[in-house]
Each structure stands twice: as structure tokens, then as C-alpha cells.
């Protein structure tokens with residue numbers, strides 16, 4: 001029997017899914033497949049929380065497909081083996097999938113699938129994902145392409161589909177069967193595309209009103225940010241869907257922007273839209289350079305920096321035991337929840353790269369494993385930027401002291417996540433090492449016994465890191481490469 005296959009990867013939804021709709025509209029019954037590669041479990045950037053999230057979202061997708069007459073087969077192995085097995089029973093005519101922008105291993109996998117299709121006389125069709133443009137010639141016109149893509153009509157959600165008789169869903173592997181023990185996340189979001197839409201609606205109905213003013217603090221950002229990133233990372237929702245609802249909201253607000261009901265929304269929605277554009281802008285970088293997890297966009301500049309691994313510093317940084325209360329609170333809350341807001345992510349990376357002078361490759365991997373929403377294109381672009389290895393972005397080294405007093409003036413966030421400091425009052429919470437011995441005893445926090453003293457003097461170390469970075473950036477080879485980096489990857493908004 002002739003069939004079409006839809007290969008799901010990071011597009012775990014039935015709505016706005018061009019690959020699925022194209023297959024359903026074709027002449028053949030449709031098989032849906034998902035494949036988990038064993039090597040993913042071994043990768044240093046992949047954490048069990050990612051696999052668990054992906055498979056929970058996959059289970060939701062599977063029930064949605066079944067509700068319209070489809071079925072989904074899960075395989076743990078190589079996708080070409082899964083295709084060969086199916087090809088023995090069915091005559092696969094077409095393979096459909098949505099493009100994935102990933103690291104080198106995923107390109108290699110996709111190339112092996114293309115080769116399998118060509119050997120087996122199967123037509124392989126891929127569809128663009130969000131605003132990322134495959135085989136982009138020049139960045140000059142990228143925005144035009146991106147805007148057209150994300151503003152286009154959504155693809156209709158299928159209401160029925162035809163699967164061949166005898167093809168049914170199988171069991172998705174459990175974490176135990178895969179031998180994985182994911183850490184338990186505090187308030188982990190609900191999986192699946194319905195949950196994604198609910199999160200979007202709650203943001204546009206209420207939570208997003210104060211987005212612009214509240215996004216920078218880890219305390220207020222928890223509710224005021226959209227929290228859509230884990231859904232975007234596995235494709236439970238598209239940028240086009242998010243934009244569609246955002247524009248509808250904008251239209252409503254525009255009727256009477258100064259009314260009490262609409263207060264705050266105009267600027268918040270505009271800031272939110274800019275971030276949605278950044279999503280595609282940064283993933284586009286990885287689309288052109290799949291090795292961003294190991295090679296800096298500006299390798300000459302990175303070479304001149306010569307950052308070094310220091311086991312003691314790395315351990316303190318990665319476990320949130322640096323002795324800087326606000327930093328430690330951010331790292332510990334990230335590990336516990338799988339999420340933190342943008343500004344604090346930037347601070348975590350910039351402290352590693354400038355203040356502690358640790359290699360971004362190692363610290364970037366740690367953060368990737370911490371984030372439930374790990375998205376390689378955004379992640380490695382941001383790791384490069386916050387480490388100063390692009391050559392086209394300004395050097396921005398965050399001061400923990402400043403962020404601490406700006407974002408958590410009373411120290412509530414610190415006390416929530418750094419138990420050792422729970423009794424320390426506001427006046428000492430940002431720099432507890434300055435307390436006298438009597439004060440330390442009074443507030444149940446002996447420095448170097450209960451809580452460490454700072455791993456380095458922050459101000460001096462940060463200044464040193466910044467100065468070394470400027471020196472590396474001014475080398476002729478670094479400057480030369482920066483021109484090329486701008487040409488390929490630079491935003492054309494500001495030159």
C-alpha cells in the first residue's frame with residue numbers, strides 16, 4: 001500500500017503544521033513517526049529534563065492525532081532504520097517534515113534521511129519553520145523574508161486524517177525505560193499544544209500588562225514574562241500563532257489605549273513583539289553556522305581571550321555557591337525551576353565569562369542543561385554575545401552588586417533561594433561578608449562556615465576581564481573577522 005510519512009521532530013503540534021497538512025491533503029494514507037536518537041542521551045548539552053518534556057509533549061500530540069483518526073509511532077534508534085522497517089510493510093511515496101535548525105549532529109541526521117529517501121525513491125519535502133530562512137543568500141533582505149513568513153495566514157488545523165489499516169500508535173518510552181532520572185522541576189509547565197495556547201491567552205489577557213516594566217526582575221518576570229519558551233523549543237506553538245493573537249490584542253488596545261482596561265499594554269506588546277523577532281534572528285545565526293557550540297563566531301577574538309578552566313571557580317559558579325547572594329539565588333532558582341528571565345541569564349553567563357574568566361563552551365553547556373527551554377540557536381548566540389566573542393556586540397559585563405540592589409532591593413528573592421541567608425536583614429543581604437562576627441552569629445550565618453565568602457573580589461575581577469576583552473577585540477585579526485561576522489549575522493537595524 002502506498003503511504004506518506006510525516007516525520008515529527010521539534011514541531012509537536014497539529015495546528016499550523018504545514019508538513020502534516022500537506023501529507024493529509026495528498027493522495028495517500030498517512031503514517032506519523034517520531035524518532036529519539038540514542039546519541040541524544042549522551043550529548044553534553046542535553047539533560048533528562050529536555051527528553052522528559054519532549055516526550056510528554058509528544059504524548060499530547062499523539063492523543064491529538066488519534067482524535068482525528070491518525071496514529072503515531074515512536075522509535076528509539078536511528079530514523080533511517082525506522083523508515084526502512086516501515087518501507088518493508090508499506091510503499092512510502094513521500095516523506096514530509098518541518099525544518100529543524102540545530103547543531104551539526106541534527107544536520108548530519110537530516111542529510112542521512114535525505115540520502116535514504118533518494119536511495120529508496122521517496123520524495124522528501126521540508127517546510128520552513130518560523131522566520132528562519134534556509135539557504136539565505138544575504139542578511140540584507142532577511143527581515144523582509146521573516147516578516148512575510150510570520151505574518152502569513154496560519155495553516156488550517158486538520159479535523160480528520162486517514163491512516164492505513166493496522167497502523168496504530170505504540171507506547172512512548174518512559175524515562176525509566178530510557179534509564180533517565182530527570183530532576184524534579186518546581187512548577188514545571190503543563191506539556192502540549194493546548195497548554196501552550198492557554199499560557200499565551202493568560203499572558204495576553206492579564207499577565208503581560210506589566211511585561212515591559214517587570215521583565216527584568218527574576219521576581220516579577222516569573223509571571224510577567226510570557227513563559228512560552230519551553231513550548232517554542234519543541235514546537236508546540238509557532239511564532240506565527242503567537243503573533244496572530246498578539247496583533248489581535250494590539251488592535252483591541254488601539255481603540256482606546258488610555259482606558260484603565262488597556263493601561264500598560266501598548267508598550268508591553270511592542271516589547272514582546274521585538275523579542276519574537278529576536279527569536280528568529282538568533283536562530284538564523286545557527287542556521288548558517290552549525291558549530292556555534294564549539295567555535296565562536298569570531299574565533300580570532302576568542303583565541304586572543306584565552307579563557308581557562310578553573311575547577312574551583314566552575315564548581316562555585318555552576319552550583320550557586322559563589323558567595324554573591326543574588327548570583328547564587330539566580331543559579332539555584334534556575335536549577336530548581338528550569339527557567340529564569342533574560343537579564344539574569346545574561347548575568348549568569350557574563351559573570352562566568354568576564355568576572356571568572358571561564359571558557360564559554362563549558363559554562364554554556366551547563367546553562368543549556370539547566371534551561372527547560374533549551375533552544376540551540378538562541379542559546380549559543382546569547383552565550384557568544386554575553387561572552388564578547390562575536391566582535392559585533394558591545395562588551396557588557398554585568399555587576400552582581402548592581403543587579404542585586406536593582407532587582408531585589410529587599411532581598412526577598414535571595415532569602416527564598418539561599419536558605420543560609422534567610423535571617424539576614426536587608427542592610428546586609430547583598431554583601432553578607434561585611435557583617436561583623438557578632439552580626440553573623442545574630443543572623444545565623446557564619447561566613448565561610450554556613451555561607452562562603454566571595455570567590456573573587458567582584459569589582460576587580462570584572463574590570464580585569466573587561467580590560468582583557470577590549471584588548472583582544474582591538475587586535476587586527478579580530479577586527480578583520482568582525483567585518484565578516486557582521487556581514488553574515490549582523491542585524492541590519494543598527495549598523
Ligand SMILES: Cc1cc2nc3c(=O)[nH]c(=O)nc-3n(C[C@H](O)[C@H](O)[C@H](O)COP(=O)(O)OP(=O)(O)OC[C@H]3O[C@@H](n4cnc5c(N)ncnc54)[C@H](O)[C@@H]3O)c2cc1C
Pocket residue numbers: 215225226227228229230232233275276278279280282340341342343345346347349367368371373374375376378379380382383386
Ligand atoms: C545566556 C542566555 C541563554 C539563553 N538561552 C535560551 C534558550 O536556550 N532558549 C530560549 O528560548 N531562550 C534563551 N535565551 C533568551 C531569553 O532569556 C529567553 O527566551 C526568555 O527568558 C524565555 O522566557 P519567556 O518565554 O517568558 O520570554 P519572553 O520575554 O516572554 O519572550 C517571548 C519569546 O521571545 C523570544 N525571546 C525573548 N528574549 C529573547 C532573546 N534575548 N533572544 C532571542 N529570543 C528571545 C523567546 O522565544 C521567548 O520565548 C537565553 C538568553 C541568554 C542571555
